[in-house]
Amino acid sequence: MPVCRLNAENPVFRAPLLFILIITFLCFLIFILHEYLTRVKHGIREIGAKQYQCFSTISDNSDDFRQNLLRPLLIERVPGTPGNARARQFIISKLQSINMWDIELDTFDEMTPYGNVEFTNIIATLDSTATRRLVLACHYDSKELSNFVGSTVSSVPFAVLLDLAISLKK
The missing domain is CATH 1.20.5 (Single alpha-helices involved in coiled-coils or other helix-helix interfaces)
Structure with missing residues (x-):
């Protein structure tokens, strides 16, 4: 063989x-x-002037922005405090009212100079089945600063992202 x-x-x-x-x-x-x-x-x-003009009219009500999106976030939002929980609930309820976003919470504990503190990330996904996603991110919490007057740190960027999320529905 x-x-x-x-x-x-x-x-x-x-x-x-x-x-x-x-x-x-x-x-x-x-x-x-x-x-x-x-x-x-x-x-x-590149986009042209006509497209810029179109984009600028999507969200052009600055009074509504200040009253309904920014003002509720102009509070102390130190992680682990009632102000932080209130801001988180406001953000979640706004995103839920748009009825386009899948919302997840990522809660974890982390050691800080003030001890162990609970943090929560809000993850809102427009189309959770998409293979490619655009990520827009910012933090909604504020630092603990004694004798510090002001709370716009992160509240303005987050209000802008909420405005964008609402505008996407249009």
Whole structure:
């Protein structure tokens, strides 16, 4: 009985090896093409003056912004305090009222100079099934600063993000 040895010179071995190499090359080519097309599709594009004007009218009520989004956040929001819990509940209720966002809370304890403190991140996802997502992030808490008057640190950026979240519904 003849012995069939698998080596590069054996024609029986060459055909499957060639097939595997071709399939590997095609998979690599498809991967490269996908990456290229994804970057082209989601690349940076310039917008014109007309589009800027359109964007600027999406949220153009500054009184509403100040009264309904910013004012409720202009409180002390030190983690672990009632003010922080109130700000968190305000943010969650605003996002829920838009009815477009999946909301998760990421709560954890962390050691600070003031002891162990509970922190909570609010994670709102517009389309949790999407393969690509845009992340907009800022913190809503404030530092504990004695003799410090002011609470706009992080409240203005967060109010802007809430305004953006509301504007996306339009």
